[in-house]
Amino acid sequence: MLLIDSKPCSTLEILSCSQPGLNIHGLQKGAIIHVLKKPLGMPMQILVRGVKIGLRASDAKKITVKVIKE
Amino acid sequence: MTTFALVGAPNSGKSTLFNLLTGKNQKIANYPGVTVESSIGKLDQHTTLIDLPGLYGLKTNSLDEAITRDYIIKDHDNKHLKKFSEAELDYHTLVVVADSTKLERSLYLCLELKKMKIPTILVLNRVDLAQERGQEINLSVLEDELNIPVLETSRFDLNSIEQLKEKIQKTSSDTKTKVQSINASKINHLINVDNWSQENFKAIDNVLAKSIKKKITPDSLSNKLDSFLLHSVLGPLLLLILLYVIFQTLFEFAGPFQDFITDSFDGIASWVTTLGLNETLQSFIVDGVIAGLGGTIVFLPQIIFLFFFIGIMEETGYMSRVAYLLDSFMIKLGLPGKAIIPLLSSHACAIPGIMSSRSLNNERDRIITTLIAPLTACAARLPVYVLLLACFLPLKYQGLGLLGLYLLGILSSFIIAFIMKFIKPSTNVQSHILELPSYQFPNMKMVLKNVWNNALVFIKNAGTVILALTIVLWVLTYFPKRTAPNEGIEHSYAGKIANVIQPAFEPLGFDHKLTVALIPSFAAREVMVSTMATVMSVDDAESDSGLGKLKEKLASQYSLGVFLALLVWFVFAPQCISTFAVIKRETYGYKWPIITFAYTLVLAYLLAFLVKSLVA
Numbered sequence A: 001m002l003l004i005d006s007k008p009c010s011t012l013e014i015l016s017c018s019q020p021g022l023n024i025h026g027l028q029k030g031a032i033i034h035v036l037k038k039p040l041g042m043p044m045q046i047l048v049r050g051v052k053i054g055l056r057a058s059d060a061k062k063i064t065v066k067v068i069k070e
Numbered sequence B: 001m002t003t004f005a006l007v008g009a010p011n012s013g014k015s016t017l018f019n020l021l022t023g024k025n026q027k028i029a030n031y032p033g034v035t036v037e038s039s040i041g042k043l044d045q046h047t048t049l050i051d052l053p054g055l056y057g058l059k060t061n062s063l064d065e066a067i068t069r070d071y072i073i074k075d076h077d078n079k080h081l082k083k084f085s086e087a088e089l090d091y092h093t094l095v096v097v098a099d100s101t102k103l104e105r106s107l108y109l110c111l112e113l114k115k116m117k118i119p120t121i122l123v124l125n126r127v128d129l130a131q132e133r134g135q136e137i138n139l140s141v142l143e144d145e146l147n148i149p150v151l152e153t154s155r156f157d158l159n160s161i162e163q164l165k166e167k168i169q170k171t172s173s174d175t176k177t178k179v180q181s182i183n184a185s186k187i188n189h190l191i192n193v194d195n196w197s198q199e200n201f202k203a204i205d206n207v208l209a210k211s212i213k214k215k216i217t218p219d220s221l222s223n224k225l226d227s228f229l230l231h232s233v234l235g236p237l238l239l240l241i242l243l244y245v246i247f248q249t250l251f252e253f254a255g256p257f258q259d260f261i262t263d264s265f266d267g268i269a270s271w272v273t274t275l276g277l278n279e280t281l282q283s284f285i286v287d288g289v290i291a292g293l294g295g296t297i298v299f300l301p302q303i304i305f306l307f308f309f310i311g312i313m314e315e316t317g318y319m320s321r322v323a324y325l326l327d328s329f330m331i332k333l334g335l336p337g338k339a340i341i342p343l344l345s346s347h348a349c350a351i352p353g354i355m356s357s358r359s360l361n362n363e364r365d366r367i368i369t370t371l372i373a374p375l376t377a378c379a380a381r382l383p384v385y386v387l388l389l390a391c392f393l394p395l396k397y398q399g400l401g402l403l404g405l406y407l408l409g410i411l412s413s414f415i416i417a418f419i420m421k422f423i424k425p426s427t428n429v430q431s432h433i434l435e436l437p438s439y440q441f442p443n444m445k446m447v448l449k450n451v452w453n454n455a456l457v458f459i460k461n462a463g464t465v466i467l468a469l470t471i472v473l474w475v476l477t478y479f480p481k482r483t484a485p486n487e488g489i490e491h492s493y494a495g496k497i498a499n500v501i502q503p504a505f506e507p508l509g510f511d512h513k514l515t516v517a518l519i520p521s522f523a524a525r526e527v528m529v530s531t532m533a534t535v536m537s538v539d540d541a542e543s544d545s546g547l548g549k550l551k552e553k554l555a556s557q558y559s560l561g562v563f564l565a566l567l568v569w570f571v572f573a574p575q576c577i578s579t580f581a582v583i584k585r586e587t588y589g590y591k592w593p594i595i596t597f598a599y600t601l602v603l604a605y606l607l608a609f610l611v612k613s614l615v616a
Ligand SMILES: Nc1nc2c(ncn2[C@@H]2O[C@H](COP(=O)(O)OP(=O)(O)OP(=O)(O)O)[C@@H](O)[C@H]2O)c(=O)[nH]1
Pocket: B009, B010, B011, B012, B013, B014, B015, B016, B017, B027, B028, B029, B030, B031, B032, B033, B034, B035, B036, B052, B053, B054, B055, B125, B126, B127, B128, B129, B153, B154, B155, B156, B315, B440, B443
């Protein structure tokens, strides 16, 4: 499933990330991330490696994930 | 002399440590990408310390990060490294600053440097916050695992800063490890292998698994605050309310201070008139020097409040939230969310704003941001706005009027960016990470220090450039001396110059006096308030010409249409030499400063004309 379709408060594992430049932030294959919030019309808030970031929808569409916990 | 440089992820506190260690005044704020230009300081007589822009890792995405990377790998072709001496470039050891609250991420650079055999000391900063959130680390295990010295620091614990200083001093007597210089393109090749980052993060996880005794708890306070401040509807609404409150306070709080300054200058002026000086000398002092200085200094309270509020927004971490809230806007404009930071900082002054566009990922975005940054309402516009709004609006609505002008500035910059999307389309697809740092209580001492520095710059300008321009203008308006008391400014040299230029401003409703006051403001906008004071008082030789009367005089002489046209003129017109000098420096040529000058001038003229035609 795509990261953009994930639910708030879920814990996910990244399967692939086709957007270059994100791996340095820890967004890469195998990383465990936590979706915090998905406010309407705004970037989704995720927690990756202890850092809270806003991720644009266009980026979130390029990341596939597997649900670990919802 | 030995050189040490501070490197590390953005927002980890490098500049804070730099200031504490060297007594310097680098700007500090709670968002990534504050420092975009390196700074040199002295730790002691023999040791130089260098503060650099933050970077996450050696694979860089932006100009400011590239400065640091090239410093680290000793690729000295980078233009921004030219200011360093040989000894400053040839560092002894790098001090890697990592944020203790984000170790999983902030050790990344440290591991990369270790792989490249670059000598480092690791500093875990912000340890006060990490401990508050329950983190416990076994430092000696961490040292063993990484095989480099590790220290913990907090800006609140001066002892820890002293220990860092001693550590650096002690290290400087160790024999220096020679660092091989590498070419920037080579390093990209080296670290572009697929699993480079994966391996690094795995290594971090291993190290932390061994050295962390107790894990850090989530920052629940920030999350709670964000559920309001970043709410889809509440968030933007709260932002608007906050801005409105700030602007209204700017008027209400600054009012009494302003009255005091006005009264003081008027007091000095009337004292001068009792001295029985010769008429020309008296006019020079009263209408030239006092009107010029006083006319500008009167707005110091507002400048102070403005920088105070900006400082608080930056230090608490709210500024990054503003970037987040406006992100969806930015997408439609074809700009990255990060571009909002240069645009927001331009509200203090376009110069640091334009420089901070270095943190953007590509040239196109950087140029567009530079192009539109001069439209946002900088602090130099504030005095003009305040004066003109007070001429036709009751106090109650002045804050709202000011908010309107600020919004007009930023919205226009958005519109220009939108138009540029079609003229110079964005070519590369890039990621747009918006870091949301934890909220924190602002470091008041630092906020106030920053306010003080900016106030000093303002006073210095008022005392030099603005005063000089005002005096020149006084000479031009006072001579040739008038023969009859009822002769207006038209007979002076300035009046004659204005005769030539004024027809161009006629359609905007600007008469001789406004034209005379307007011309010097092409050098710096805030000159307008003092030139206006001088022009009005020279022109009106008969009546008592105090600064306090300036507002009433203007209000009685010009119509609403003229005030609105003037305001619109000041929103758009290119009136700041320093801004264009910076655009030239940052874009390496005359093309972009000329384009920026031309388009803002045309825009200012057309829109002021439109407003004047619509409002009689
Ligand atoms: N609580 C706490 N906050 C700190 C400490 N050191 C720095 N800060 C805060 O961290 C924020 C970032 O500090 P800076 O010194 O600007 O960080 P920087 O690493 O220079 O950031 P860039 O220039 O963007 O790379 C500021 O809000 C500081 O007040 C510390 O020891 N404890």
